[in-house]
Amino acid sequence: MSPRRSAAEALATRGRILSRAAEIASEEGLDGITIGRLAEALEMSKSGVHKHFGTKESLQISTLDKAFVDFWHRVVEPALGEHPGLRRLRAVCANSVDYLEAPLLPGGCLMTAALTEYDGRPGRVRDAVAEVWSRWQEQLRTDLTVAVENAELPDGFDIDQALFEIIAAGLALNAAMQLQHDRTAADRARLAIERALSRP
Amino acid sequence: MSPRRSAAEALATRGRILSRAAEIASEEGLDGITIGRLAEALEMSKSGVHKHFGTKESLQISTLDKAFVDFWHRVVEPALGEHPGLRRLRAVCANSVDYLEAPLLPGGCLMTAALTEYDGRPGRVRDAVAEVWSRWQEQLRTDLTVAVENAELPDGFDIDQALFEIIAAGLALNAAMQLQHDRTAADRARLAIERALSRP
């Protein structure tokens, strides 16, 4: 009843599934993803959706990975033209605030949603969430370290403290945007990050 | 098959249901609560559990309310002996960091988990989450305001910015504890809060 599609078309189908899955997950969590809902939304059969991932767990992980890649494209890569260190760090932070202020996904940052959703549940999904957060934090830490080495930040600067406060600002911004629709929060996050970097 | 219990015993049963529900929800979210699991854990029937709340939505809201009351007992009330203003604010903040460092619930702070879980889903549960967060923020804001009025904080002090940074520290602490089991995060949160309050 259904003609087979070419390998390229199958890849496109997979991409459409993941795009829709990321939208759903951003609003309702990775557990809000349902193969039946995806099938209905994309006008295909449940088994057609299922075939691309094999298990729901794999679908969830692929969705998270896709969201992280999109995040990286928008936040980190545009800043790679800046010199490593404080310049690049400031660019990355600015992009991340912009991202949280006007997210690609309707329910905000999926990494943030997945963090609190899966931090208490052992398994492959949790591991994937931890991996993604680890990579993001390492990206920030690298430029913080370089900035200290280049004396763009003072000697004895507490890198881990700054990292904590930058992450904190992002989490609070996402919460303020999603729960309270507080559009002033982005400027608060920018100020908080600036203060974290301009410590005596 | 089951003898009826007294009103007092029924209240105790309700309390046991909510305690177990809060534990589950802290680890797996408010959606992780299922009537069947609660019935099994408490060795009673599904309909027995169901009877106390009428709908699952009410059970979820009651669970959140119970967790918030426990939070309040441990974080806010012990600080009410301090003078309103900066003293009380510092006590409340210290208690909240202690709470996040060693939470009553196995999966950490339920208010935080519920925040990201329901911020994108309209309905009574989301309203309850927003209410709970609003009350917590108002508690903090009140003492910040008093502190400025009493000149314990400098004139022109940005109350909303400090509030943002205090909330941010709590969210980041919860994330660090739950995802990475980072026991150093509590001290980072304490320092972040102190810095938010000691701005020039």
Add this chain to the structure above:
DNA sequence: TTACTTAGAGAACGTGCGTACGCTAAATTG
């Protein structure tokens, strides 16, 4: 062309969910 592979459909399965109903026996009320 032939042989093989595969994207996707369709139907069926077992499971767990929230909810509804009727029942019972003890607590409560009068």
Add this chain to the structure above:
DNA sequence: CAATTTAGCGTACGCACGTTCTCTAAGTAA
């Protein structure tokens, strides 16, 4: 005491879930 209320049980319902099959037609490779 008698009448009423109610905590909790047992059963059953319809539904949505993830997964597993079989089937097909078109893509792909020889």
